[in-house]
Amino acid sequence: MSQNSSQEQWSEVITPKKSWFDLKLGELWQYRDLIILFVRRDFVATTKQTVLGPLWHFIPVVVSTLIFTIVFSGVAKIPTNNQPPFLFYLCGTTIWSFFASCLSGTANTFTSNANIFGKVYFPRLAIPFSIIISNLIRFGIQMMLFLVFYAFYIYQGKYSIVANKMLLLLPVFLLIMAFLGLGLGIIISSLTTKYRDLSNFVGFGVQLLMYATPVIYPSSILSPQFQFYMKFNPIAPIVEGFRHAFMGNGNFQLSQLLFSIVTTIVIFTIGLLLFRRVEKTFMDTV
Amino acid sequence: MANTVLKVENLWKQYRLGSIGGATLRDDLSIWWNKLLGKEASQLSAINTNDRANSSGDYVWALQDINFEIKQGEVLGVIGKNGAGKSTLLKILSKVTGPTRGSIKTKGRIASLLEVGTGFHPELTGRENVFLNGAILGMNKAEIRAKFDEIVDFSGVGSYIDTPVKRYSSGMYVRLAFGVAAHLEPEILIVDEVLAVGDAEFQEKAIGKMRDVSSGQGRTVLFVSHNMSMVKSLCEEAILLEHGCLKMKGGANKVVEKYLSMGIEQQGKRVWDNTADAPKIKDLLLVHSLSLQKQNQEIDTVFDVKEEINIAVQYEVFKQSFSFQVHFYIKNQNGVTVFVAMDNLHNPYTKEPTPVGRYTEICKIPKDFLNEGVYYVEILICTNPTGPNYVTYPDALSFSVTDDMSPTGVRGDWFREWPSSIIRTSFEWQIIRH
Structure with missing residues (x-):
């Protein structure tokens, strides 16, 4: 073969150049089997050798909902929009914990997988995506628990609980939560490769964010001043909207949802670009 | 083709030396600032070869060109x-x-x-x-x-x-x-x-x-x-x-x-110009040089398994007092002594004291004897216990034995790698068919 070297077809060229817009999402698709296997590993590993097995997907939600019910409704007497407090908190906690676990699960992608990343190449995004999918499944399981209680309270008939057509927006809510959590998570994980300070912040940062979001209180009880600040929290309308969809009352405006969507797109894009830039050389600094 | x-x-490929911590943010900001002003990023100019022991500066080239x-x-x-x-x-x-x-x-x-x-x-x-x-x-x-x-x-x-x-x-x-x-x-x-x-x-x-x-x-x-x-x-x-x-x-x-x-900074010849460093027995004996030679007396450090290895020592005796016996300890990479060669012509217990003069002694390690590997030579010269006893110099020389895999010698026509063993010598085989 007398091929001229300049005309040779290389299937891949590795250079130090870091392009901002080379996202290689197609490659992620090629590795979809790997993502599925990571999800599987997640589930198998958390339930193996436990007595309660899959019940562990419910226990944290139920326990924290019970505590919220006792503390915030029983002791602090925070109103819950005339809805059963337990169901109110369960509803908020279910959607919130989906967001929180997406965020904190992906926030340490680089540091906690450094030993695998240091030995073999695969699209690094496979890990955060698999975490999102795991959490989506876990959310589905927790939703079933919620629906059981939901049905129970409706059957009881003591409260006026009406589901409404906003249920159709449910997929949008989930997508926003997933991509917002993922976006923030990969931004943090990209920055923690150099600055570990952030990873210390994530744990209580998520906690603080929960209090800034109407999870354990309806935003309607806030003073107008706080309601104004709440408009800048892109998660607030999702939690409110989610509750509104099932319970039939709450504070939800479409303009707020649009704000959330735009914020999510911006944050996720920044996260993706940052992640792509860091993943090439993070092994040198992690 | x-x-x-x-x-x-x-x-x-460049790596940053030292810890990556508090200072990184400042560095990053200054690099970023320089870039903004259109200056060449300064970190690439600090060139150090990848020599772990003597490198200074914050960056090191792990790979060069x-x-x-x-x-x-x-x-x-x-x-x-x-x-x-x-x-x-x-x-x-x-x-x-x-x-x-x-x-x-x-x-x-x-x-x-x-x-x-x-x-x-x-x-x-x-x-x-x-x-x-x-x-x-x-x-x-x-x-x-x-x-x-x-x-x-x-x-x-x-x-x-x-x-x-x-x-x-x-x-x-x-x-x-x-x-x-x-x-x-x-x-x-x-x-x-x-x-x-x-x-x-x-x-x-x-x-x-x-x-x-x-x-x-x-x-x-x-x-x-x-x-x-x-x-x-x-x-x-x-x-x-x-x-x-x-x-x-x-x-x-x-x-x-x-x-x-x-690889191991092998030394095929060692000459002591400075008598202070040289192995010696005070006033009686001084070693001048040690070397490894091929059969044609060429000094080398790499020997084929099928080659003879000559270890030569040159020393001077100043006073006829004892019979000085030379020992060569051959050690492998793990420090295991493979064998000791003694010059029995100078047995310190039975032989007459060595006369004054300059001597060269050569010990021949036969071909087809050592297996592939790296070896170190330690020299020891001793007298009988009534004298100053002995002087030793560890790791004075080192050499490697290699195998070009040609189908001769002990290998015969065995074409795979030789099993790991310290020596590789030929044995007589008898085959009887019943």
Whole structure:
């Protein structure tokens, strides 16, 4: 073969150049089997050798909902929009914990997988995506628990609980939560490769964010001043909207949802670009 | 003509020395600020070669201007001392980290085995781990399923396949992990010393598999190892790295020989000009020089297994007082004394005192005696116990014994690598047919 070297077809060229817009999402698709296997590993590993097995997907939600019910409704007497407090908190906690676990699960992608990343190449995004999918499944399981209680309270008939057509927006809510959590998570994980300070912040940062979001209180009880600040929290309308969809009352405006969507797109894009830039050389600094 | 499937051009890689912590933010801001002002980023100008012991400054070049290419079906060995840049090169080739300058062009899928069992999860069963590990290494489910039985057969895990791998013996674990890796089917395979695992029988199997992959299936393999005989038996071509630079490329045998001769700063001759340092017995004896010679008296440090090795010592006796006996201790790389050669013509108990004068004594180590490896020579000169006793000088010389694999000598027409043993000598065999 007398091929001229300049005309040779290389299937891949590795250079130090870091392009901002080379996202290689197609490659992620090629590795979809790997993502599925990571999800599987997640589930198998958390339930193996436990007595309660899959019940562990419910226990944290139920326990924290019970505590919220006792503390915030029983002791602090925070109103819950005339809805059963337990169901109110369960509803908020279910959607919130989906967001929180997406965020904190992906926030340490680089540091906690450094030993695998240091030995073999695969699209690094496979890990955060698999975490999102795991959490989506876990959310589905927790939703079933919620629906059981939901049905129970409706059957009881003591409260006026009406589901409404906003249920159709449910997929949008989930997508926003997933991509917002993922976006923030990969931004943090990209920055923690150099600055570990952030990873210390994530744990209580998520906690603080929960209090800034109407999870354990309806935003309607806030003073107008706080309601104004709440408009800048892109998660607030999702939690409110989610509750509104099932319970039939709450504070939800479409303009707020649009704000959330735009914020999510911006944050996720920044996260993706940052992640792509860091993943090439993070092994040198992690 | 085979075509080039991997081409490395002007590859440089820089690492930052010291801890990466509080100061990084300030550095990053200043680099970013300089960039904004259009100045050249300052960190690339601080050039240090990859010499661990004497480097100053914050940055170090782990690789400098590496150029080479591999043709399809070729097995290329990469050798070099610890810290020469081998692992860095592999990491860049396998896309674990990026280069600082230069480029790598490839044709076809690359799979790298920098470790066996990457991503194995102890709680998952063998079966689940095979799928997970295979996927991490770049196979899809269908490919793994097609190879699954072969992998289980190869690793000999058998009925344990549905048991969590945390219950496996370490041997089973490694065999299963290697089994997955060995059944990858990439166009280019990058292997770091993963073969140095498992028992002898499994290693044999692993090497056989490697050979099949390269010769039978026409795949290109890049193989990094410290095991020189393995490099020679597996690779036709090799490259040698030193302090991050490409020191030599060429035929595997030549490159290995070069490596062995430089690797351990071998010394074929030692002359003591300064009498203060020289081994001596006060007022009675002084050693002038020590050397290793080929049969033609040429000084060298690399000897073929089929060559005779002459160890020569030159000393001077100032006073006829004792019979001075020379001992050579030959030690291998692990510090094990392989043998001791004594000059019985000067037995200090039975022989007359050595007359005044300058002497050269030569000890001949026969050909077909030492196996491949690196050896050190310690000299000891003693008198009988009524005298000053002895003087010794450890690691005075070192040399390596190599095997060019030509079908002569003890090897005969055995064409595989010689089993690891300290000596390799010929024995008389009697064969009786009944």
